[in-house]
Amino acid sequence: GGIPNVVPDNLFNPSSSGWGDVCVIVPWEIYYRTGDKKILEDFIKRETGIILIMTKEQLLHIISQGETQSVEFKTSFNDEAIISLVAFSNAKGGAVYVGVANDGIIKAVALGKETIATWINDIKNKTVPTIIPDVEMVDIDGNTVVELSVAEYPIKPVAFKGRYYR
Numbered sequence: 001g002g003i004p005n006v007v008p009d010n011l012f013n014p015s016s017s018g019w020g021d022v023c024v025i026v027p028w029e030i031y032y033r034t035g036d037k038k039i040l041e042d043f044i045k046r047e048t049g050i051i052l053i054m055t056k057e058q059l060l061h062i063i064s065q066g067e068t069q070s071v072e073f074k075t076s077f078n079d080e081a082i083i084s085l086v087a088f089s090n091a092k093g094g095a096v097y098v099g100v101a102n103d104g105i106i107k108a109v110a111l112g113k114e115t116i117a118t119w120i121n122d123i124k125n126k127t128v129p130t131i132i133p134d135v136e137m138v139d140i141d142g143n144t145v146v147e148l149s150v151a152e153y154p155i156k157p158v159a160f161k162g163r164y165y166r
Contacts, residue, residue: 054138059145062097063104070094075107077119079160081148082126087165088150089131089158095149096133108143116146123148128159 030036067073072084074096081096088094099109116135124130133148157164 054136054147056138056140059097059138059140059147062095063100063106066104067102072096073100073102073104074098075101076109077122077146079126082123083160083165085123085131085133085148085150086127086158086160089127089153090156090164090166091152093149093151095147097145097147099143099145106140106143106145109146111137111144111146119146119148126160128162129153129155131158 062071063073065071070088070092071094072081074081074084075098077098081098084094084096088096099107101107116137120132120135124132131150131153133150136147136149138145138147157166
């Protein structure tokens with residue numbers, strides 16, 4: 001029982017995604033054989049955009065470092081958050097932390113059932129080429145902070161409502 005050396009045949013099973021199956025099987029098999037959870041964490045974060053849970057300690061460390069060329073704090077999600085993501089996409093990548101004031105004070109953010117999906121759609125609809133950030137959430141003493149992160153975009157420039165930011 002090793003990793004198959006062929007792409008799954010989806011001719012007889014149209015519901016199979018073929019290469020998509022391989023993209024899930026291979027990282028899982030590597031994790032299963034090595035026990036290295038980082039393999040799965042990296043795969044999930046980089047390839048799928050699935051929401052992950054950041055640890056409280058990781059977030060507090062980032063906040064303690066303050067804003068940088070790749071870290072922005074926003075008390076709420078708005079066009080300014082999208083502009084920061086566009087600028088990060090046009091540079092070396094970065095993250096916007098929604099629910100944190102510029103001085104590092106956690107202000108929290110109220111999240112409804114569709115809040116994150118609405119934010120992602122807003123970002124997708126207002127950027128060209130479309131950027132889709134990774135999303136992570138952390139709870140600190142009952143306050144939720146949301147991280148929206150992007151890598152450097154390979155095709156530049158990325159625009160927000162027809163304007164470019166860096």
